[in-house]
Amino acid sequence: MAPPRLTPVQTVGPFFGPALVRRELEQMVVAETRGTRITITGQICDGDGADVPDAMIEVWQANAEGRYDHPEDHQEKLLDPNFHGFGRFGTDANGRFRIVTIEPGAAPGPRTTLQAPHLNLSIFARGLLNRVVTRIYFPGVPLNETDEALNAVPADRRATLIATRDPAGALDSYRFDIFLQGARETVFFDI
Amino acid sequence: MEGDARYRREPIGTHPRLDSPAYASTAKRAPRHAPVRIGQSLSEITGPRPCESVAPGEADLTRWDGGAAMGERIIVAGCVLDEDGRGVPRTLIEIWQANAAGRYRHDNDRHDAPLDPHFSGVGRIMSEANGAYRFMTIKPGAYPWGNHHNAWRPQHIHLSVFGPAFATRLITQMYFPGDPLLALDPIFNSVPDAAARDRLVAAFDIELTEPGRALGYRFDIVLRGRAATPAVN
Numbered sequence: 001m002a003p004p005r006l007t008p009v010q011t012v013g014p015f016f017g018p019a020l021v022r023r024e025l026e027q028m029v030v031a032e033t034r035g036t037r038i039t040i041t042g043q044i045c046d047g048d049g050a051d052v053p054d055a056m057i058e059v060w061q062a063n064a065e066g067r068y069d070h071p072e073d074h075q076e077k078l079l080d081p082n083f084h085g086f087g088r089f090g091t092d093a094n095g096r097f098r099i100v101t102i103e104p105g106a107a108p109g110p111r112t113t114l115q116a117p118h119l120n121l122s123i124f125a126r127g128l129l130n131r132v133v134t135r136i137y138f139p140g141v142p143l144n145e146t147d148e149a150l151n152a153v154p155a156d157r158r159a160t161l162i163a164t165r166d167p168a169g170a171l172d173s174y175r176f177d178i179f180l181q182g183a184r185e186t187v188f189f190d191i
Numbered sequence: 192m193e194g195d196a197r198y199r200r201e202p203i204g205t206h207p208r209l210d211s212p213a214y215a216s217t218a219k220r221a222p223r224h225a226p227v228r229i230g231q232s233l234s235e236i237t238g239p240r241p242c243e244s245v246a247p248g249e250a251d252l253t254r255w256d257g258g259a260a261m262g263e264r265i266i267v268a269g270c271v272l273d274e275d276g277r278g279v280p281r282t283l284i285e286i287w288q289a290n291a292a293g294r295y296r297h298d299n300d301r302h303d304a305p306l307d308p309h310f311s312g313v314g315r316i317m318s319e320a321n322g323a324y325r326f327m328t329i330k331p332g333a334y335p336w337g338n339h340h341n342a343w344r345p346q347h348i349h350l351s352v353f354g355p356a357f358a359t360r361l362i363t364q365m366y367f368p369g370d371p372l373l374a375l376d377p378i379f380n381s382v383p384d385a386a387a388r389d390r391l392v393a394a395f396d397i398e399l400t401e402p403g404r405a406l407g408y409r410f411d412i413v414l415r416g417r418a419a420t421p422a423v424n
Contacts, residue, residue: 006413015349017297025243050219153227181223190229
């Protein structure tokens with residue numbers, strides 16, 4: 001029998017909230033989770049700069065040691081039973097989101113180099129026929145210079161992938177806005 | 192390199208183009224730059240495995256808040272597979288849909304059709320060890336939307352599946368055979384390849400049908416398979 005063929009994707013549409021956005025999925029850390037707490041706030045905007053109030057962000061990240069909670073990650077690093085690396089966040093009426101998590105450690109890259117610490121993001125919304133995939137990196141990290149994914153991006157667009165320290169917030173508070181279109185369009189990845 | 196698993200790139204035409212002008216909401220939301228291709232690292236070949244406990248009742252959408260939902264009961268069942276035909280075990284499947292009258296239980300749905308007090312339109316299940324899943328639900332109604340003059344969405348059920356990796360994440364919509372609205376729907380037709388589009392249409396299946404109770408529709412969900420050899424970036 002012929003092998004089955006890939007199922008095409010379709011937009012998440014406007015009505016996913018009651019099914020997909022659940023409070024317990026927004027909670028990525030508990031009191032016992034190891035690592036430095038960080039808060040990342042931001043806003044999703046469309047090509048006119050208008051808020052996108054009906055989007056959903058999914059986060060996937062390594063733990064504080066740089067290990068993913070997944071059987072394909074065979075590193076010797078410790079697993080944290082109190083951190084699984086997944087979170088799901090709906091944007092609010094103003095297109096805003098707030099991710100409370102821990103600073104991820106550095107995980108290996110596709111070859112031998114270490115990747116810079118980052119969060120992997122899938123963004124879904126009405127008007128997006130497929131998810132868009134991006135990454136949140138952190139400012140002032142030396143590994144950013146050698147990170148393969150960052151270096152695959154034209155230098156003048158790299159800044160769209162690096163969170164900024166939130167001037168209004170505490171030390172471990174970051175800002176990361178996502179522009180689906182426009183002069184500051186965020187870099188999205190084909191994985 | 193950590194782990195040799197790699198996931199195949201999708202054949203051209205299988206997934207919609209993000210900028211599909213017939214679907215008006217893409218105009219301001221679809222990115223203009225082509226995505227930057229990167230190699231698959233541990234970040235992509237691992238992925239979330241939401242491990243919430245899913246109650247058996249969450250796969251039956253026909254009873255909610257103490258009563259029976261209105262409309263035609265249907266069974267939607269199939270397997271989550273990869274492109275090699277292997278079942279994807281223990282992966283979370285989430286669905287949501289309009290009720291029989293074509294109305295979502297959602298604050299932003301202003302369609303002048305009745306809500307059903309006994310239908311939430313939300314269901315979840317974990318796939319079995321062989322990838323099998325089965326929902327009992329109500330056949331959703333078609334409903335109008337503002338995309339263009341006299342626009343109606345064909346009857347559909349939204350499905351969300353994780354699969355084994357960040358790379359395999361998939362959200363899609365399942366349609367019903369013979370729906371005359373399919374030919375007119377810009378979202379369904381955003382999939383360029385006609386054969387790929389047809390894979391979004393469930394098949395009526397008399398074997399799945401429960402006598403005296405519910406018609407059966409088969410819908411297999413096929414996620415990206417592993418590359419035969421590790422892909423060179």
